[in-house]
Amino acid sequence: MKSPHLLRVLTLAGLGSLAAAPALAQEPGFFYGGVSAGTARSSVDEAAVAAGVLGGAALTGITSDETDTGYKLFGGYQFNRNFGMEAGYFDLGKSTFSGTAPGGTFNNDTRMRGLNLDLVGTLPLSERFSLLGRVGVAMGRTRASFTGAGAAGVADRNDNKANAKVGLGVQYELTRAMWIRGEVERYRVNNGVNGRTNVSLYTVGLVFPFGRAPEPVPYVAQAPVYVAPAPAPAPLVQAPPPAPMPMPAPAPAPQRVSMSAESLFGFDASAVRPEGRAALDGFSRDIANTNYQTITVEGHTDRLGSAEYNQKLSEERAAAVKNYLVTAGRLDASRISAVGKGETMPVTKPGDCRGTQRTAALVACLQPDRRVDVEVNGTR
Incomplete structure (x- = not known):
């Protein structure tokens, strides 16, 4: 028995x-x-x-x-x-x-x-x-x-x-x-x-x-708005001025979009989750009619963990976003680059998030640093 x-x-x-x-x-x-x-x-x-x-x-x-x-x-x-x-x-x-x-x-x-x-x-x-x-x-x-x-x-x-x-x-x-x-x-x-x-x-x-840390809220920075230059004032003389030489159009400012790592990936993972795929699909549609020259994808982490681990995780997440834009968004892979910045470019300022021990409050405070930035250079 x-x-x-x-x-x-x-x-x-x-x-x-x-x-x-x-x-x-x-x-x-x-x-x-x-x-x-x-x-x-x-x-x-x-x-x-x-x-x-x-x-x-x-x-x-x-x-x-x-x-x-x-x-x-x-x-x-x-x-x-x-x-x-x-x-x-x-x-x-x-x-x-x-x-x-x-x-x-x-x-x-x-x-x-x-x-x-x-x-x-x-x-x-x-x-x-x-x-x-x-x-x-x-x-x-x-x-x-x-x-x-x-x-x-x-x-x-x-x-x-x-x-x-x-x-x-x-x-x-x-x-x-x-x-x-x-x-x-x-x-x-x-x-x-x-x-x-x-x-x-x-x-x-x-x-x-x-005592568990709350679910982080996705952080998305707004893309800069392009403002056209003010028109030149009318000339004071009565005679028509000579025809001006054609001037090249001003180079457009790069558009930069920041997406929360928690909205794109699972915790401590580099596979794009369903919510992240929806956000990247929207980004692909937004630039469908844009005459872009280059797209740069940057992965960023917070300062918790070792620098080597954070560098590798940021590179894997940047590569995952690039692959998705190419395979699902059908963007030109030769114009997209993916780089990992690790913990070297935080959004939070020194003194905003104090402490070195990993606590729920510190993890929540450093949430804006865990992100993926996508910069688009081109014209509409």
């Missing part, structure tokens, strides 16, 4: 999800709490438990109920998008069985609960949907009661020991302030007679992050 193979599979799957996690995101850490409830299913070796109490006597005609309601209360800290630490209280309900012993009916009632500490790995599959894997330790308390034949003089037994636990699950971000989780976890608990029992807990629950 034990399932060692399932335990190994859950352990390997949990470790695999941690190893497959992508690069750490720049979002600062935050605390969270939650509650989950569902079904607990025990795998009790009834004959072995009875033999441990009855001094080795065999139990026959066994009937059991190994399914009950289980729940857990938990809280944790999300260090980044891929790793968190979680502690909680769990209740695995109770299991019962009865059978015929040499002296009559023998009954058992076992209840399992305790505390746990887990390392939780998150593998994002999209902006909102993720896989979860966890490994940890459970300090369980098992209370076993025995009645009937052969149990006379046997007091209730309490067993408090630490055992390993693992789990797998999925998570969906309903909002930035509420997630929903579905999980299956395997607990290894003591059965009260010097043995161990596997308990599988299947739950659905809600998670409530708090």
